Amino acid sequence: MTAARILDHKGSEVFTVSPDDTLEAATRFLRDRRVGAAVALDAQGRPAGVFSERDLVRAVAEHGAGALSMTVSSVMTRGLITAGPGADVDELMALMTDRRVRHVIILQDGEMTGVVSIGDVVKRKIAEAEAEAENLKAYIESA
Known part of the structure; x- marks a missing residue:
């Protein structure tokens, strides 16, 4: 499954904060939306970093x-970790593992189209494993 398909299933809404927001305000924002991270947008509306629970x-x-x-800007993770919409689940998982992050910003033609979290990746991997188990079970039962 690709990043684009994941976003099709979960939705592509990107939660954003300002780098000038206080951590108190940004934390309430995360809590109210029940998310673990938000993209911090600069004055031009471009991603400047990611503010997460870890930060x-x-x-x-x-x-x-x-x-x-x-302020968010004083603690946010800079050096954005990004992938294209065609990145598959295994690529996203490897990227998150290698870079030790839980969120990857999906960019298409330089525009942010969504964020894929480690939870999204885990859900897809579980679905793949369950589908494979069902296929094996059906194969064994038909033999």
């Missing part, structure tokens, strides 16, 4: 409760 944990561990008044 929050690192900030609080280093700065204590005062971290909540820090």
